[in-house]
Amino acid sequence: MNGTLRAVSSPSFNASSVNWAEKNYLVVDDFAGIRQLLRESLRNLGAKNIDQASSGGEAIVALGRTRYDVVLCDFNLGDGKNGQQVLEEIRARSLLLPSAVFLMVSAEKSVESVMGAAEHQPDAYLIKPITEGVLLTRLNRVWHKKQVFREIDQAYADRDFLRAARICDEQIQLNKIHEIDLLRMKATLLMKAGEPDKAKAVYERILQEREFQWARVGLGKIRMANGEYEAARQIFQGIIVENRFYMDAYDQLAAAYQHMGQHEDACTILERAAQISPNSVTRQRSLGQVALRLGNYGIAEKAFRKCIAVGEYSVNKTPEAYFGLARVCGQKNETKEALNLLLTAQREFSTDLVQLRAKITEGLIYHESGDFRRARLTGDELEQMLNQNPERPDVPTCLELATLLFAVGVKEAPVDLLCYVIRNNHDNALLLDDVQKIFDKARMGDEGNRLIMASRKEAADMMNQGVLLWKTGKLFEAVEWMRGARKALPNNLRILFNAAQILISTLQQKGYDDALAAETAEVLRHVDKISPGQQRFAQLMEQLAQLNPARDLAPEAASS
Structure with a gap:
């Protein structure tokens, strides 16, 4: 790794330099005619193993069954998942290896559509109509660039990220022309492997030679992981000033603000980001949750409704948006819609935890809308469930349950619940602050502070x-x-x-x-x-x- 890093473009290659016949292809489009045209273009390359999918759902099934080398996917796929959601799920589930190629093909030119797809990093975005020559040229160029990762594929598939990082070093010696891409992959692998200090060294080496924004984002994430939130904030803020379309920087900046307790600033940043790229399920959900916490129900409602709409076929679909929107409707005394949202969440996500959370949210809605009798009945039912089942749910559910039980006049059960949360997270300052606020709201501020200190000491001593x-x-x-x-x-x-x-x-x-x-x-x-x-x-x-x-x-x- 001595010498100057070189960001050199790949040389041009002819189609004949690649054995296209041995590759596996997937063509995804809801129009049979377009699939046929793309299929013929690939056959002219010499391709033989070409599968087709007419919908996003079919594509995901195929990707789960076969390791494809090349995927050509349309953005608009009719009913069901669109191309962005297919790519989103591919990234989330690692359905393609690092050396595989994903080309997004679309007639969409709107900033909203292009930004949404670009956030999940297709290898190329081709605007229709495309000629066979354009397709083959782009495929050829991307293919040769991606093959530098082929030796890394198996270690990556095995989630042996440290071995994959070592292979990156070996490949750098053999492929100096792709040194930057390999170093970027190496830093990502080191982060996945829990080696932030080594990843930091890679990012810093890259930045000594050239100001890559992704390397600065990487350093910012490491600062965040180390609890250096103000330093991270400055990094992400600087990136946004230079490039207002760098969406990951917005999300990270909002997270930094939340870690520092500056929730209004986090809400402002997420709102700006959602205006630029509105089709991110996770961003809309985060915006809704921050706005709900602040009591800004207008922003929260808009964000949760958008989250539900764009998340219908997304791998990132969760019940949080339904619960959040139900809380907003409860605040607006729209109890009927709130309860319908809870029923929808239970139908869409039929797990015991979702059933429990729906019951908790129902109680909160009754209480916030002034129906204290029903709120108390729900609280009594939940308290009985707690007494019968020693196993405790996840932290957010525990906090919501404690909030409801305090609100309906129960004391012992929510205190036990919060002490359990503290003992299991005794060094999480942000969470402890949230617990203190629940005690404060229940008019138990001083007693809550003593309970927090005692529970922290118990866990630390153990x-x-x-x-x-x-x-x-x-x-x-x-x-x-x-x-x-x-x-x-x-x-x-x-x-x-x-x-x-x-x-x-x-x-x-x-x-x-x-x-x-x-x-x-x-x-x-x-x-x-x-x-x-x-x-x-x-x-x-x-x-x-x-x-x-x-x-x-x-x-x-x-x-x-």
């Missing part, structure tokens, strides 16, 4: 005792202690990570043991389930795999 046993060489005692800590606080990430680290140290120092290794993998899989993308996850999984190379534990964890 964790520290296990670490102390480990550091003083009492490995088996430390393992046993952390088992008890995990049972008491099953979702405390710091306790889980420390438990995994202590188990790995025991395996390193006392010898490999199948039962302990399986226990370690189970702990790490639980971490990845409750909070995917944690920095230490990939590091610890690799350490565990190295202790017994014959066992491929990392892919097992990824598929769970």
Whole structure:
């Protein structure tokens, strides 16, 4: 990696330089005639293995069944998923390998449509009508650029991101012309693998040579991960000043503002972003949630309705927009529509958690609209459910449930619920602030503060005792202690990570043991389930795999 980085364009290639016959193709268009024209254009290249899909849903099924080398997808696909949503799901589910090519084909020229598709980074965006020559030229150019990642494909598919990053270094030596693209991929892989310091070094090296905005965004995300929110804010703000169409910078800037407690600024930024690129389901949902928190029901309603509309066929569709819009309708005393939205959410997302959240939201709607009798009946029902089931839901649901129970006059159950949340998240300052606000609203500010301090200390003491046993060489005692800590606080990430680290140290120092290794993998899989993308996850999984190379534990964890 010595010498100056070079951002050099790929040389021109002839179609004859690629063996197009051995590639797998998918053509996606709702018009049979267009599919036939694209199919013939590919056949003129020599292509043989060409599948077709007439809708976004068919395309996703095909992509889940076959590893395609090239996908040609129209933007407008009639009823169901459009091309943007197909690409969105491909990225979310990793249905294409890094070396595969995705070409978006469309007659759409509006900023709204082009921006929506561009956010998910197709390899090219072709405007209809397109000639065979244009198609083949663009395909050829993109294909050769993407093939530098072919050696990385298998490691990426196995989610062995550290190995994939090492292959990037090997490819840089062989393909200096694509050094920038490979370094960008390497930094992304290092972030996925939980190696932010190494990713930071890659981004900084790139920026020494040339001011790439994506590298600055990468540095900003690392600052965010390290809790340096003001420094991250300055980075993202600067990028937006230079390029008002860099949508990821808006989302990251809004997140930085929220981490700093500046929710009005976050709302303003998300509103600006939604005006530029309105078809992002996740952005509209975030805007609605921030606006609802601020009591700006006009913005919240608009955002949630847009989220529901554009998310109908999106992989990012969740019940949050339905619950949020129901809360807005409750504030407007439109109780009938609010309850219908809850029924829709339960029908669309038929899980136990959604049923619980719908019941909580129903109680909040009754309370906020002044129907205190029904609110109290709902609260009594939920309190009974809590007493019968010791398992607790996720953090947002716990907070909403505690809010409702306090509102209808219950005290003991919501206090227990919030103390549970604190003990499992004892070092999350932003969340602790939200818990304090719930206590304040219930007129329990001072008592709540004391409960927060006591619960934090309980969790920290429990964790520290296990670490102390480990550091003083009492490995088996430390393992046993952390088992008890995990049972008491099953979702405390710091306790889980420390438990995994202590188990790995025991395996390193006392010898490999199948039962302990399986226990370690189970702990790490639980971490990845409750909070995917944690920095230490990939590091610890690799350490565990190295202790017994014959066992491929990392892919097992990824598929769970």
